[in-house]
Amino acid sequence: MATNMEMSLSYPASKFEADNTLTNPVVLEKYQLAADIVNAVLPNVVSKVSAGVSVCDLCQYGDDLIEAQTKNMYKSTERGIAVPTCVSVNNYIQYFSPLAENDITLKAGDIVKIELGVHIDGYIATAAHTTIVANTTGEPxxxxxxDVVAATHFAYEAAIRMLRPGVKASEITRVITEIAAYFRCQPVEGTFSSPMKRFVLRAGKDIENRFLDELIVQDLDKFDFEVEANQVYQLNVILSTGSGEVKNTEYKPFVYQRDVNKSYQLKMKSARQAYAEVNANHTVFPFATRSLSGNMARLGLTSLLYHELITAYPVMRTKLPSDVAAQFKGTVLVTAEGPVRNTRALQLPYVHSQYCIPEFTTAANVLKTPAVKEIRQAKALPSVDVTFGERRIEKEDVEMDME
Known part of the structure; x- marks a missing residue:
C-alpha cells in the first residue's frame, strides 16, 4: 500500500550493515526499548475504546504518549513516532488518523484496529491490535x-511460528490464506509484512498476505524468497469478511512520508513551512497531518506531494461497506534459532466464531508447534503526564498563497 523508502546515499553500506546486526547488544537494546514503549502505549489506547469516544482523540492520545515516553531517552539521538497512531474502524483498512473535521465517534459493535510505531535512534517497533466496542450484554x-477476529488472530499466530530461517515467504502466505478460508474470510489485497532496518520501515521483500490475482504458479519463484536470520520483521496480518478487494475512500490521506531521494526548490511559503517541519520533526518516518503546526503547513502538503517530496498512505476500505476487517501486527526478531516476539500480543476481544481450523491440516499442525516467546519482560516505564481527550487538533482558517 505504500512506496518503498530507500536509504539516503550518505549512509555507507558498511555502517548500515553494522547498525543492523542483532548480535550487537546496543542495537538489541534500542529495539527492545522501542518495543517497551509500544507495549506500554498500545494497551493504554485500547483501554480508552468505548461507545461515544472520538477516533481523533484516540490517535492524538497515542501520539502524545509516544512523544512523552521518548522525550527523555537517548536525548542526543532521533527518537519518537515511527508510525503515527491510526484507528481504522470496521471496513477501513489502515492509516485512518483524522483531523477534527473528519472525526468519527465509536459506537457499540464497531471493530477497531489500532496501529502505531516507535523508534529509538532509528530502531523501530510497530504493532496493531483489533478490539470491538463492547456491547452491554456481557455475551461474546x-x-x-x-469470524474475522478469530481468523486474523490464528493467521497471525501461525505466521509468527513460521517466520524462521529457511521458510519461504509463499509458505507463510499460503497458511494465512488457508486459515482465512476456514473462517470464510479473505486476506486483504495490498497488505503485507516487511523486514525493517534502522531508519527503514520497508527494507526488503514483502511477505504478502495474499497472492496477486494475476500471479501464475510458474512465476511464483521469481517473487518468492527464504526468510533469513538476523532480520527484524513487522508481521502484519489483515483479513476481511468480503472478497479482500479494496477501494479508495472519500478521504484525502492523513499519513505521509518524506522521500529522501527527491529534492526540489519550493516556492510557496506554506510548502516551505511544511517541508521544514517534516524534516525537523519526522525525518524519514511517516507522520500524520495532525502533527503539523497548523493549517498553513497542512496546505503545503499538496505542493510537497506534487513535487514528489513526500508519498501518501491512502485510507483504503473493503469493497463492500458491509464487510469488516481485522488486523494483528507485531515486531518479530528472526534469529538463527527462530522467531522472538519483540512486541507482545494483547488480550483478544470476547468473540465466539461458528468456525474452527480442522484437525490434521497444515494450519492446525503449525499452530500445534510451541508458542513464540517474548524477547524479555518489558521494562517498567516512568508515568507521563498525558490526559486523554485534552489536546484537540482543531482546524484553523489561513490565507492561501500561490506558486
Whole structure:
C-alpha cells in the first residue's frame, strides 16, 4: 500500500550493515526499548475504546504518549513516532488518523484496529491490535465480526511460528490464506509484512498476505524468497469478511512520508513551512497531518506531494461497506534459532466464531508447534503526564498563497 523508502546515499553500506546486526547488544537494546514503549502505549489506547469516544482523540492520545515516553531517552539521538497512531474502524483498512473535521465517534459493535510505531535512534517497533466496542450484554460477539477476529488472530499466530530461517515467504502466505478460508474470510489485497532496518520501515521483500490475482504458479519463484536470520520483521496480518478487494475512500490521506531521494526548490511559503517541519520533526518516518503546526503547513502538503517530496498512505476500505476487517501486527526478531516476539500480543476481544481450523491440516499442525516467546519482560516505564481527550487538533482558517 505504500512506496518503498530507500536509504539516503550518505549512509555507507558498511555502517548500515553494522547498525543492523542483532548480535550487537546496543542495537538489541534500542529495539527492545522501542518495543517497551509500544507495549506500554498500545494497551493504554485500547483501554480508552468505548461507545461515544472520538477516533481523533484516540490517535492524538497515542501520539502524545509516544512523544512523552521518548522525550527523555537517548536525548542526543532521533527518537519518537515511527508510525503515527491510526484507528481504522470496521471496513477501513489502515492509516485512518483524522483531523477534527473528519472525526468519527465509536459506537457499540464497531471493530477497531489500532496501529502505531516507535523508534529509538532509528530502531523501530510497530504493532496493531483489533478490539470491538463492547456491547452491554456481557455475551461474546458472534457472527462475521467474530469470524474475522478469530481468523486474523490464528493467521497471525501461525505466521509468527513460521517466520524462521529457511521458510519461504509463499509458505507463510499460503497458511494465512488457508486459515482465512476456514473462517470464510479473505486476506486483504495490498497488505503485507516487511523486514525493517534502522531508519527503514520497508527494507526488503514483502511477505504478502495474499497472492496477486494475476500471479501464475510458474512465476511464483521469481517473487518468492527464504526468510533469513538476523532480520527484524513487522508481521502484519489483515483479513476481511468480503472478497479482500479494496477501494479508495472519500478521504484525502492523513499519513505521509518524506522521500529522501527527491529534492526540489519550493516556492510557496506554506510548502516551505511544511517541508521544514517534516524534516525537523519526522525525518524519514511517516507522520500524520495532525502533527503539523497548523493549517498553513497542512496546505503545503499538496505542493510537497506534487513535487514528489513526500508519498501518501491512502485510507483504503473493503469493497463492500458491509464487510469488516481485522488486523494483528507485531515486531518479530528472526534469529538463527527462530522467531522472538519483540512486541507482545494483547488480550483478544470476547468473540465466539461458528468456525474452527480442522484437525490434521497444515494450519492446525503449525499452530500445534510451541508458542513464540517474548524477547524479555518489558521494562517498567516512568508515568507521563498525558490526559486523554485534552489536546484537540482543531482546524484553523489561513490565507492561501500561490506558486
Amino acid at each position: 460477539v458472534t457472527g462475521r465480526a467474530a
